[in-house]
């Protein structure tokens with residue numbers, strides 16, 4: 064995409080990702096407050112709002128976590144303004160406490176929450192089904208399939224939200240968020256931002272006891288009314304077909320189903336559901352009535368399938384519902400056209416002409432020569448350096464290493480294969496507290512700077528309060544790296560990036576909480592870091608080691624912007640004794656070795672000159688490019 | 700939009716090579732020419748050096764963001780190993796345009812180092828496997844051409860140029876150039892256009908002997 068498609072005030076056409084289309088829709092809907100914590104596959108929503116903020120008057124902020132982000136936009140909505148947040152499915156777990164209450168209290172200004180599921184766990188810990196949040200909290204839910212719908216549904220969501228005084232969910236999956244296509248945009252006409260007065264817009268937002276019980280009854284009424292409203296929603300589309308066979312689908316599964324039916328040469332009746340909570344019951348009954356067989360095509364849980372069954376039974380329809388219960392589809396994995404093709408064919412007992420399995424089999428055979436390209440730390444990544452020192456420091460010790468969520472999670476993979484647990488953001492602290500009570504080992508936990516603020520603080524307070532014998536590593540790389548180097552409360556203020564107004568200093572926070580043993584390291588100072596790490600591990604009670612260096616991607620970008628040269632390193636090929644210390648267990652994407660003499664070799668286009676390899680080289684044969692000749696010159 | 704011929708392509712490479720930019724250029728080329736287009740993208744996480752792929756579907760009637768196995772018209776690989784990694788998507792006799800420069804993953808390098816071996820997977824090893832699926836394999840020395848254009852980071856523009864030669868590609872050469880112009884930063888425009896031209900020309904020294912190209 065180009066940002067132009069998002070900010071151009073005139074209507075037109077643009078090639079955009081669904082994430083960007085949702086931003087466009089929100090801007091067209093005159094959204095005034097947005098707040099986020101990043102998480103794939105929704106991070107581009109945050110990033111696009113960030114890039115576009117200089118053109119509009121909406122208030123943008125990166126919040127410390129999803130719960131705070133949701134509460135921020137809820138507050139803005141209570142003040143009468145349209146507001147939006149977006150998060151990944153596990154993010155809504157964090158925010159769900161406020162989310163459920165918001166359902167009860169209702170809202171004022173249109174309030175939209177985009178929640179993205181991640182079938183196949185491309186970038187998440189679980190294949191959670193966010194659709195269940197809708198019925199569980201009695202919150203309406205829309206599901207787009209493509210960029211055009213993404214834009215339209217966000218706009219519609221604001222209308223629905225204000226009409227019923229309820230927060231509205233837009234539920235997506237990775238293949239929706241990261242799908243690009245052409246959209247037709249509408250005009251951008253925005254009212255100037257002017258603060259309101261509580262006396263004029265406010266009402267009580269309170270839910271407990273008798274009030275909560277009353278809220279619940281109101282909520283049920285709202286849901287009933289919305290269900291009736293959705294009967295005529297243009298987001299629920301029937302494509303008439305032939306015979307007495309039908310398909311019900313939503314989201315990207317609808318796309319797969321349409322394409323699969325074409326390949327199978329069948330024309331079933333298709334109901335595409337865009338309002339998946341509350342469901343348009345009458346519309347569904349109408350659709351099902353003439354059918355003998357209906358197949359539900361949906362990823363993850365059999366949410367639509369079970370609803371179809373209930374509706375069919377209640378209505379006394381003689382209908383067979385195929386889906387996951389019938390064994391034709393799985394509740395695991397992400398779908399695609401071949402999977403849906405096979406599922407529909409087996410449900411309807413159709414002959415298949417496509418043999419996707421043999422294509423896969425042949426490919427698997429051909430690919431067997433390929434080495435894996437698993438994610439590794441970038442060239443210059445400070446985490447690689449921290450792990451190097453940590454691994455030295457724990458030699459001869461019995462330890463447990465509780466990892467957390469961030470780029471450092473990758474220690475789990477080869478070459479390090481180093482992690483005993485990894486649950487959820489901030490969880491390493493709680494897990495360590497538990498382990499410290501039952502294990503003899505040294506307990507180490509590790510969080511990034513963003514995770515520190517997001518969810519580690521309560522765990523740290525708890526560890527200090529109970530004097531747990533644990534060592535917490537905080538890898539301070541200045542940004543939320545893994546999701547695209549967004550800012551967080553600890554990001555330095557001189558980065559020329561739009562961000563909050565005050566930098567929060569991690570060691571000050573730790574001191575304030577009462578941590579008595581705090582060690583601050585320069586991540587790149589690998590060899591000198593081993594001893595202080597050992598001392599921190601020896602300390603009885605909670606200790607914190609802050610390892611500090613900018614994320615290499617972020618740091619290099621800042622260097623380029625400030626015209627600071629990035630000088631790569633090189634190996635003195637003749638002096639290299641080939642111990643490959645810089646290769647084994649180091650795995651820098653910039654370092655390889657020459658096939659002729661096995662001397663190490665640094666790729667200058669990838670090397671960012673961090674110099675950590677030079678520090679661990681036992682023979683000192685790695686130098687910045689041009690540095691040796693310079694010393695010679697000086698000597699002359 | 701009238702009935703359009705379809706062209707499905709898998710764009711792949713290694714994080715940091717500019718695959719997303721490549722896809723955006725193609726997408727904008729289509730948008731500009733009123734050609735249907737959709738993509739399914741796997742951005743992965745933000746680390747460099749991981750595998751990246753984007754399914755890009757031009758024209759046609761399919762609405763799924765992912766190309767079914769064995770149905771892509773072409774694979775465009777900025778790193779040759781990655782063409783083989785996604786070979787299940789290519790149809791038999793499909794087109795593979797691939798970079799000559801192999802980027803061996805750190806894991807492979809470390810394994811070989813440990814076993815004191817030097818038998819890296821080579822470009823030839825990869826092509827031998829690809830040949831089982833298609834004879835239409837066009838290697839490009841993109842880095843050399845990018846350097847010739849004055850900027851080693853314009854490898855992706857070289858590929859966009861090379862692809863523009865294909866007769867079956869829905870957007871015209873001009874559309875493709877406009878697509879590229881829409882997405883590259885102004886200060887690098889000249890070098891990118893040069894890289895595009897070099898890529899376009901180089902297609903006629905290999906790719907066009909294998910598959911039908913536009914009239915030069």
Ligand SMILES: Cc1ncc(C[n+]2csc(CCOP(=O)(O)OP(=O)(O)O)c2C)c(N)n1
Pocket residue numbers: 100101102103151153154157187468469470471488510511512513514515538540542543544545546
């Ligand atoms: C609840 C929740 N929110 C968001 C994410 C997405 N996420 C994955 S890694 C990560 C980055 C954490 O940043 P930090 O701890 O600073 O580590 P870094 O990547 O910078 O090393 C985030 C936000 C998640 N997995 N879970």
